[in-house]
Amino acid sequence: MKKVFIALLVVAAAGTAYFLYTRKTTTTGTVAVNKELLTGKWKSANTIPVADTTTPLYQYEFRQDGLLLRTVSDTAKADTMHYTWDKSNALVWKQQATDTAGTVYNVVQLTSDSLALKAASPVTELSLTRVK
Numbered sequence: 001m002k003k004v005f006i007a008l009l010v011v012a013a014a015g016t017a018y019f020l021y022t023r024k025t026t027t028t029g030t031v032a033v034n035k036e037l038l039t040g041k042w043k044s045a046n047t048i049p050v051a052d053t054t055t056p057l058y059q060y061e062f063r064q065d066g067l068l069l070r071t072v073s074d075t076a077k078a079d080t081m082h083y084t085w086d087k088s089n090a091l092v093w094k095q096q097a098t099d100t101a102g103t104v105y106n107v108v109q110l111t112s113d114s115l116a117l118k119a120a121s122p123v124t125e126l127s128l129t130r131v132k
Contacts, residue, residue: 033089038062041131
């Protein structure tokens with residue numbers, strides 16, 4: 001009985017060591033982002049039914065010069081913001097280009113036709129599709 005118990009302890013220790021080793025060697029780095037794909041017009045994706053009908057569906061235009069225009073419709077006046085890329089390939093949205101702090105959005109997905117962003121504080125998720 002003692003030999004079985006010792007064998008179980010050895011197997012458990014080996015399994016724990018393997019788990020910790022594989023977890024440590026797995027990279028949790030940033031996603032490679034093709035920054036040129038961001039430039040252009042994007043609109044809010046209607047993948048989920050909106051519970052609150054007063055929630056606006058925005059349209060975003062990311063420009064090469066770091067300018068971000070946000071509108072509710074094509075005829076509405078645009079909100080002007082600025083964006084920059086930080087070292088970890090995250091987007092930083094600022095009200096003014098000279099602001100030192102802004103909202104940091106991690107790029108979850110960036111392809112030629114879809115963009116998914118997630119902010120930690122305040123918790124915000126944006127799903128956008130390219131305007132054709």
